[in-house]
Amino acid sequence: MMHGVAQALPRDPLLKVENLVVEYAVGAKTIHAVSDVSLEIARGETLGLVGESGCGKSTLGRAILQLRPADSGRVVFDGCELTALRGEALRKMRRRIQLIFQDPIASLNPRRQIGDIVAEPLAIAGHRDDKKRQALVEEMLGAVGLDPAIVTGRLPHEFSGGQCQRISIARALVLNPEFIVCDEPVSALDVSIRAQILNLLEEMKARFGLTLLFIAHDLAVVKAVSDRVAVMYLGRFCEVGPSEQLFANPAHPYTALLIEAIPVPDPDVRPAERVRVGEPPSPIAPPSGCRFRTRCVRADKRCSEEVPELREIAPNRHVACHHPLM
Amino acid sequence: MTAPVLLSVEDVAVDLPTPRGNLRAVDHVDLEVAAGRTLGIVGESGCGKTMLSRAILQLLPKRAKLAGRVLFDGQDLLRLGSSALRKLRARSLAVVFQDPMTSLNPVLTIGTQLIETLMEHLVIDLAAARARSIALLAEVGIPAPEQRLMQYPHELSGGMRQRVALAIALSCEPKLLIADEPTTALDVTIQAQILDLLAREQRRRHMAMILITHDLGIVAGRTDEVAVMYAGRVVERAPTQALFKSMRMPYTQALLAAIPKLDAPPHAPLPAISGRPPDPTRPLEGCSFSPRCRYAAARCQREKPVLREAEEAEHHYACFNPLKITAGLSA
Amino acid sequence: MATLELRIREDVTVRSRRLGLLFWLAIGWIILIFAVAILADVLPFPSPTDMDMLEKRAPFSTEHWLGTDGLGRDELARLVFGARSSLLVGLCAPVIGVVIGGALGMLAGYFRGRFEALLVGSADVLLAFPPLILALAITAYLGQSILNLTLILGVLGVPAFMRVARAATLALSRREFVIAAQALGATHARILLRELLPNVVLPLTAFFLVGVAITVVAEGALSFLGLGVPPPTPSWGSMIGEGRESLDIAPRLAFLPAITMFLSVLSFNLVGDTLRALTDPRQGAL
Numbered sequence: 001m002m003h004g005v006a007q008a009l010p011r012d013p014l015l016k017v018e019n020l021v022v023e024y025a026v027g028a029k030t031i032h033a034v035s036d037v038s039l040e041i042a043r044g045e046t047l048g049l050v051g052e053s054g055c056g057k058s059t060l061g062r063a064i065l066q067l068r069p070a071d072s073g074r075v076v077f078d079g080c081e082l083t084a085l086r087g088e089a090l091r092k093m094r095r096r097i098q099l100i101f102q103d104p105i106a107s108l109n110p111r112r113q114i115g116d117i118v119a120e121p122l123a124i125a126g127h128r129d130d131k132k133r134q135a136l137v138e139e140m141l142g143a144v145g146l147d148p149a150i151v152t153g154r155l156p157h158e159f160s161g162g163q164c165q166r167i168s169i170a171r172a173l174v175l176n177p178e179f180i181v182c183d184e185p186v187s188a189l190d191v192s193i194r195a196q197i198l199n200l201l202e203e204m205k206a207r208f209g210l211t212l213l214f215i216a217h218d219l220a221v222v223k224a225v226s227d228r229v230a231v232m233y234l235g236r237f238c239e240v241g242p243s244e245q246l247f248a249n250p251a252h253p254y255t256a257l258l259i260e261a262i263p264v265p266d267p268d269v270r271p272a273e274r275v276r277v278g279e280p281p282s283p284i285a286p287p288s289g290c291r292f293r294t295r296c297v298r299a300d301k302r303c304s305e306e307v308p309e310l311r312e313i314a315p316n317r318h319v320a321c322h323h324p325l326m
Numbered sequence: 327m328t329a330p331v332l333l334s335v336e337d338v339a340v341d342l343p344t345p346r347g348n349l350r351a352v353d354h355v356d357l358e359v360a361a362g363r364t365l366g367i368v369g370e371s372g373c374g375k376t377m378l379s380r381a382i383l384q385l386l387p388k389r390a391k392l393a394g395r396v397l398f399d400g401q402d403l404l405r406l407g408s409s410a411l412r413k414l415r416a417r418s419l420a421v422v423f424q425d426p427m428t429s430l431n432p433v434l435t436i437g438t439q440l441i442e443t444l445m446e447h448l449v450i451d452l453a454a455a456r457a458r459s460i461a462l463l464a465e466v467g468i469p470a471p472e473q474r475l476m477q478y479p480h481e482l483s484g485g486m487r488q489r490v491a492l493a494i495a496l497s498c499e500p501k502l503l504i505a506d507e508p509t510t511a512l513d514v515t516i517q518a519q520i521l522d523l524l525a526r527e528q529r530r531r532h533m534a535m536i537l538i539t540h541d542l543g544i545v546a547g548r549t550d551e552v553a554v555m556y557a558g559r560v561v562e563r564a565p566t567q568a569l570f571k572s573m574r575m576p577y578t579q580a581l582l583a584a585i586p587k588l589d590a591p592p593h594a595p596l597p598a599i600s601g602r603p604p605d606p607t608r609p610l611e612g613c614s615f616s617p618r619c620r621y622a623a624a625r626c627q628r629e630k631p632v633l634r635e636a637e638e639a640e641h642h643y644a645c646f647n648p649l650k651i652t653a654g655l656s657a
Numbered sequence: 658m659a660t661l662e663l664r665i666r667e668d669v670t671v672r673s674r675r676l677g678l679l680f681w682l683a684i685g686w687i688i689l690i691f692a693v694a695i696l697a698d699v700l701p702f703p704s705p706t707d708m709d710m711l712e713k714r715a716p717f718s719t720e721h722w723l724g725t726d727g728l729g730r731d732e733l734a735r736l737v738f739g740a741r742s743s744l745l746v747g748l749c750a751p752v753i754g755v756v757i758g759g760a761l762g763m764l765a766g767y768f769r770g771r772f773e774a775l776l777v778g779s780a781d782v783l784l785a786f787p788p789l790i791l792a793l794a795i796t797a798y799l800g801q802s803i804l805n806l807t808l809i810l811g812v813l814g815v816p817a818f819m820r821v822a823r824a825a826t827l828a829l830s831r832r833e834f835v836i837a838a839q840a841l842g843a844t845h846a847r848i849l850l851r852e853l854l855p856n857v858v859l860p861l862t863a864f865f866l867v868g869v870a871i872t873v874v875a876e877g878a879l880s881f882l883g884l885g886v887p888p889p890t891p892s893w894g895s896m897i898g899e900g901r902e903s904l905d906i907a908p909r910l911a912f913l914p915a916i917t918m919f920l921s922v923l924s925f926n927l928v929g930d931t932l933r934a935l936t937d938p939r940q941g942a943l
C-alpha cells in the first residue's frame with residue numbers, strides 16, 4: 001500500500017522502494033533504523049538523501065543494495081524485485097548497482113594493487129580477456145583523472161584520500177552500472193578536494209548516464225549535486241522535493257532547523273541565536289507519533305498521537321508534518 | 327586593538343623527524359591573541375594548525391623540535407619547567423579537542439574527572455569540588471547534572487561529551503581556551519549549540535579563545551580575527567570582517583569559492599582548486615601554493631613570500647600577487 | 658604524484674626499521690640450526706647412536722667436540738640430530754595448527770552465527786584440557802612416535818590459531834573494502850580468499866613463529882618426561898632428561914641442549930615479535 005510516495009516521473013522509475021523497514025537488535029533493545037520508507041528515483045536523476053547522524057540514511061542506502069537485510073518492504077530495480085533475489089541472481093544484479101563509500105582509504109584492500117582492485121569487478125563478472133580488462137581499467141583510471149601508468153602497480157596507502165576516492169569511483173564505474181549509491185563520498189575529504197570529487201561525480205554521471213542516490217549530512221553538498229532531496233530524521237522521511245525549492249522554502253520544521261544551523265561563510269550573517277532544541281532522541285525509543293516533536297516548536301497533542309504521513313502539499317513537494325511551514 | 331595581548335606566538339617553528347625526511351609542520355608563525363577576543367585559525371588538514379596548538383600547549387610528540395617564543399601572560403611557555411607548566415595548564419590555559427571520546431578517560435566517571443581537575447588546581451575540598459562540578463555541568467547545559475557525575479563517557483552522546491569536556495576545560499577559569507576542531511565530529515544542529523555555548527562562556531568569563539577549524543562558515547560567524555594557514559605558514563591574517571570583505575590571498579579566495587553554498591543553484595560546477603597541498607617533507611622553494619594558484623607568476627615559484635601588512639591596518643598577507651580589493655566575496 | 662596523505666600522529670615519526678643487531682643474530686641462529694638439521698646426514702659427524710662405553714661422559718676433545726653423554730654417544734652429533742627432531746615437530750605441528758585453525762577461524766569470523774558459536778565453544782573445550790596431560794593420554798593410547806607427537810601438538814595448537822584468525826577476520830569484515838567486494842557480487846569464497854586472506858596472513862605468520870617456539874618447548878617437555886620423541890632418536894628434551902642424572906658429575910650434558918633450545922626458542926620469538934611489530938603499524942594506519 002503506497003500512498004504518499006515521493007513520485008519522480010509518472011512512469012518507469014529506475015528504483016522503487018516500498019515501505020522499507022530495517023531494525024536491528026543491540027542486546028535486548030531494538031534500533032529502529034529505517035521505519036516505513038518509500039521512495040522512487042527516475043532514470044538519470046540524482047536524489048539527495050540528507051540527515052544527521054543516526055537518522056538511518058546509510059542504513060537505507062545499504063538496505064536498498066541488499067547489503068543489509070530488510071525486515072519488511074520491497075526494493076524494485078528496473079522492474080526486478082531485488083528483495084526477492086538470492087544467491088547467483090542477486091550477485092548478477094549487483095553489477096548494475098554500485099556503492100561508493102565515505103572512507104576512501106578503508107574501501108580499498110590494503111594488500112592489493114590498484115590495478116587489481118579496479119579490475120576486480122570485471123574478474124567477478126567473468127571477463128576473461130586479460131588485455132581487454134587491462135584496457136578498461138586504464139580507461140576508467142584515466143576517466144577519473146589518474147595516470148594509470150603511475151597508479152596501477154601501487155598500494156592504497158601510498159595515495160591521499162582524494163586519490164583513493166577517485167580509485168573507488170573508477171572501480172564502481174568499470175562495469176558500467178546504471179545506479180550508484182554514494183554514501184557520504186566527500187565527508188572525509190578536505191574542503192578543497194571535495195569540490196574536485198563532486199565535479200568528478202557530476203562529470204561521470206553525465207558521461208555514463210548514471211542515476212545516483214547521494215547520501216550526505218552536509219546540506220550544501222547535497223544541494224550542489226541533487227535534483228531532488230529527501231530529508232530524513234530518525235528513520236523516517238520529513239520532506240521530499242526539488243532541491244532548489246526545498247531549500248528556498250522548507251516545508252518541514254526540521255529542514256528549517258537544519259538550514260538555520262549551517263554556518264554561512266559570510267560575516268554579515270549572524271548565527272541565529274537558537275532556542276534550546278536539545279539532543280536528538282535515541283533510535284532505540286523514538287518518540288511516539290511524529291519523531292521530531294520533542295525538538296519542534298510547533299508540536300502539539302496531535303503530533304504525539306498521530307504519525308504524520310508523507311503527503312503532497314504542492315506539485316512534487318511532499319512533507320510528513322501536521323503543521324508544515326507552507 | 328586596545329585590549330592587552332594575552333598570547334604572543336613569535337616565529338614558532340616545529341620540525342618532526344620522519345623516515346621520509348624532516349617534516350616542517352609549522353613554518354615560522356607569528357600570532358597574537360588579545361584578552362577576551364577570539365582568534366580563528368582556519369586551514370585544511372596538514373596545514374599545521376593542530377601542530378601549532380600543540381606547540382602552544384607544549385604537548386608536542388617527544389621527537390618534535392621546537393623553535394621560537396610563545397609568550398603567555400608575560401612568560402615564555404617554551405622555557406618553563408614542567409611543574410610550572412602544569413600549574414599554568416588548567417588555571418590559565420585550557421584546551422578542548424575534537425573527539426571527546428578520546429579526550430575523556432573512558433574508565434573514569436565524569437564526576438571523577440571533573441572533581442580531580444578541580445581539586446588538583448584549586449585549593450578546595452571534596453565537597454566544594456563536587457558542588458562546583460554540578461554547577462559547571464549545569465552551566466554548560468547538561469540536564470540532571472547530579473546524575474551525570476556518576477556516568478561514564480560512553481553513556482553520553484557526542485554533544486554531551488563535548489559539553490563535559492568543555493566543563494572540565496573551563497573548571498579552573500582559564501584565561502585562554504584553545505578549541506581544536508571542537509565541533510567537527512558533531513551534527514550541525516549540535517554544532518550550533520556547542521558554538522553558542524562557547525561564545526556565551528567566553529563573553530561571561532572574558533576569556534580569550536583560539537578556535538581552530540577547517541570550516542570557513544564557523545570562522546565567519548564566531549571569530550574576531552582570522553589567521554589562514556597553508557603548508558605550515560600563516561598566509562593571511564585579518565579581522566574577520568576584513569578577511570571576507572577584502573581578502574588578498576588567492577588561496578583564501580579559492581577556498582571560499584570551493585565550498586558549496588546553500589544559495590547556489592544545483593549542478594553548478596564548483597570552482598575546485600586543482601592539485602593537492604605540498605608534501606611537507608619536500609618543501610617548495612617558492613610559495614607553497616604556487617603550483618595550484620591561478621595567479622602564479624615566475625617570482626612566486628622562486629621566492630617565498632613573507633607576511634606583510636596591507637594598506638588596511640592589521641590585515642597581513644603573504645603573496646606577491648594579491649587580489650585587488652574589489653574581489654571580496656565570491657559567489 | 659603518489660604521496661602520503663599527511664596525518665600528523667605519533668606513529669608517523671616512528672622508525673619502521675627496527676631490525677637491529679639482535680634480529681639479525683636471531684635470523685642467523687635460525688638459519689644455522691636449520692642448515693645443520695637438514696644437512697645432518699652429510700656432515701662429518703659421528704653417529705648419534707653409536708655408543709662407546711669406554712668414553713662415557715668424556716670432556717671436550719678433538720674427537721668429540723662437545724664430549725660424550727652418559728652412554729658414550731657424541732654430544733654434538735646428538736645435538737644436531739636432536740635439532741632435526743625438535744625442529745621437525747616444532748615446524749610441522751604449527752603448520753597443522755595454522756592451516757586448520759586459520760581456515761576455521763576465518764570461516765567463524767566471516768560467517769558468524771551458530772557456526773561461529775560452535776567453533777568457539779569447541780575451541781574453549783579443547784583449551785580447557787591441560788595440554789600435556791592430553792598429549793600424555795593420547796600417546797599412551799596411540800603409542801610414541803614423531804608422527805603421533807606432531808599430530809597431537811598440531812591439533813592442540815588449532816584453537817590458538819583459530820582465535821588469531823577469527824579476531825583478524827572480525828576486524829576486517831567490517832571494513833568497507835569487504836562490503837565493496839560484496840557489493841560487486843563476489844561470492845563468499847572469493848571474498849575469503851582474495852580480500853580477507855591476504856590481510857589475515859600477516860598476523861597469522863607472526864603468530865606462527867611464536868607457535869614454533871612454543872611447540873619446541875612443548876616437545877622438549879614431553880621428551881624430557883620420556884613421552885615425546887622415542888629413543889634412541891635424540892631430541893633436545895630427552896637429552897635434558899638424560900642429562901639430569903649426570904648433573905653433579907657433568908652438568909654440561911643437561912646444559913648444552915638446554916642452551917641450544919633456549920637460543921632457538923628465543924630466536925623464533927624475536928623474529929615473530931619483530932614481524933608483528935612491522936606489520937601492525939601498517940595495519941593500524943590503514
